[in-house]
Amino acid sequence: MSALNPSRDPSVAEREWLTLTDRKTVLVVVHTLAYGKRLVDILSLLEADFRIQVVFTAPPHVFGDEVPSFLQRLGGPVLPWNEAVRMSFDLALAAGPRGVEEITAPLLTLPHGAGYLKRWSTGSHKGVAGLRRQDLAPGGRLPAAVAVPHHAELSVLEQHCPEALPLTHVVGDPAYDRIAASLPLRAAYRKALGLSDGQKLVVVVSTWGARSSFGRFEALLPRLMAELPAGRFRSAVLVHPNVWSGHGSWQVRAWLARCARLGVAVLAPEADWRPLLVAADHVIGDHGSVTLYSTLTKASIVLASSPEREINPFSPAAALALTAPALSPTHPLSDQLDYAAAEYRPAEYAVIAARITSEPGRFNRNMRRLMYRLLGLGQPAHEPETVPLPEPPALDAWTDVRREVPA
Structure with a gap:
């Protein structure tokens, strides 16, 4: 006690x-x-x-x-x-x-x-x-x-x-400031994650709720594993903690177990996703906060879900929904990522990021x-520091989901 x-x-x-x-x-x-x-x-x-x-x-x-x-x-x-x-x-x-x-x-x-x-x-x-x-x-x-x-x-x-x-x-x-302070460390984060030169990191992000991108994972994840060549791409999946809590951590791990066994990193809900975002080349996301924070980075963004009636029309998420390309079910995934990268306009995304804070x-x-x-206290007599994010563990160490859920 x-x-x-x-x-x-x-x-x-x-x-x-x-x-x-x-x-x-x-x-x-x-x-x-x-x-x-x-x-x-x-x-x-x-x-x-x-x-x-x-x-x-x-x-x-x-x-x-x-x-x-x-x-x-x-x-x-x-x-x-x-x-x-x-x-x-x-x-x-x-x-x-x-x-x-x-x-x-x-x-x-x-x-x-x-x-x-x-x-x-x-x-x-x-x-x-x-x-x-x-x-x-x-x-x-x-x-x-x-x-x-x-x-x-x-x-x-x-x-x-x-x-x-x-x-x-x-x-x-606070997350904006930590991410912004960490952008110069992108190369160090990528090295810590175990990415090789020229390898592209794809981060798949979902908020929670019936219209989140998690509702499309059943169709998206097989494409992630089958259509992205392993030598050229590494992938990671980040799911909102409310999904883990709402469905139960065992169930979410069970749903994602095959991805983990095939080399897709599955972030535990308590993991710090921000270094991964700084290191990313592509983000496949939705109308949640993590996708929006990726506008601070140089990652191209493709939206797997962007439900208009759930988005505050005055928010930067609404602006992102009009700017980022939408994921297509018919075109090859690698081609769509290449297209998003080619069409990426830093100035457009900088305007959206500026609306966060x-x-x-x-x-x-x-x-x-x-x-x-x-x-009712005086502040300490020093400037509060915005500390860059720590280096992340290697992608292969993000989760032990492969061992926790039987094949």
């Missing part, structure tokens, strides 16, 4: 068990693995500050199956949700709305991906996901602050939840200032 668990009198628990007392406490609310990976990036801004204690909790969520093991690997102190809602904290961080109205703390919310790409077009959920009133003020309670990546979000917010505008801060995008390279500075202001 953690000394931070309030199952006994807090003053007694601190006096008996804790070495550092009277710290400012930050609660990190991890609903899903995707949310957790985004929030952990931000926690680097609180490193080495002995005035702050960070703790974690995991609210119930339909896609929360992978969260306990994620938090265990992380090694942070974890409070049971039913205990966390009975405590008070100096700051809470969340990338999703479920249950956060029960937390006693100044709440800072932020998107878990590349802005706000999806919309609901019918029913009571109508609007841009993440910027609706039910997203920003669950239970009728507004957070202390809302962090958004781009100034363009403000006009959408004004339409859907204008009362949140005074609380909204344009801070930028209006604060490029400044997320750490902006977010740290906001967090410390909410904590």
Whole structure:
């Protein structure tokens, strides 16, 4: 049991068990693995500050199956949700709305991906996901602050939840900044992945949901294995953590086992996909965040799925859907990749990438200032650094799916 668990009198628990007392406490609310990976990036801004204690909790969520093991690997102190809602904290961080109205703390919310790409077009959920009133003020309670990546979000917010505008801060995008800082390391990443000179890396990406590219994997994956010559191409598959959680990790591994046995790298849901994206030559994707982040790189993009009614029409995903070529079921896959590379126009994709953040390279500075202001503390006397991504493991080591699922 953690000394931070309030199952006994807090003053007694601190006096008996804790070495550092009277710290400012930050609660990190991890609903899903995707949310957790985004929030952990931000926690680097609180490193080495002995005035702050960070703790974690995991609210119930339909896609929360992978969260306990994620938090265990992380090694942070974890409070049971039913205990966390009975405590008070100096700051809470969340990338999703479920249950956060029960937390006693100044709440800072932020998107878990590349802005706000999806919309609901019918029913009571109508609007841009993440910027609706039910997203920003669950239970009728507004957070202390809302962090958004781009100034363009403000006009959408004004339409859907204008009362949140005074609380909204344009801070930028952490994944954008890490990827941008890592672009000069592309050659090193490719070497670490085990790619030979001239070999092309194809990364197949899927978000979650019925209209994601995962719904086409049954037809796409055989083509990936049969039509791309092994000497010229290496392939990797990246599936959104919500697919793994929703269908069960065993089932997803079973579906992808043959790909892995034939040399396609299958990324585990907790893996860091960003170095792979920097190293890629081609991306076959959809309307999700990872495909959009690939506009920062020199990879050509082919869209296997791009459902108009699910895409926020004011988002960069909508612009990408009009720019990137669509995958054809009839033409050879290698020819389509060659075509996409030949038609690639860096200036067009740079315009789309610029719509991800209006604060490029400044997320750490902006977010740290906001967090410390909410904590009532002065910032550390040094510039927050945007660290390039670490070198990835070799493609053959990304997953042990071949051993986990019987032939």
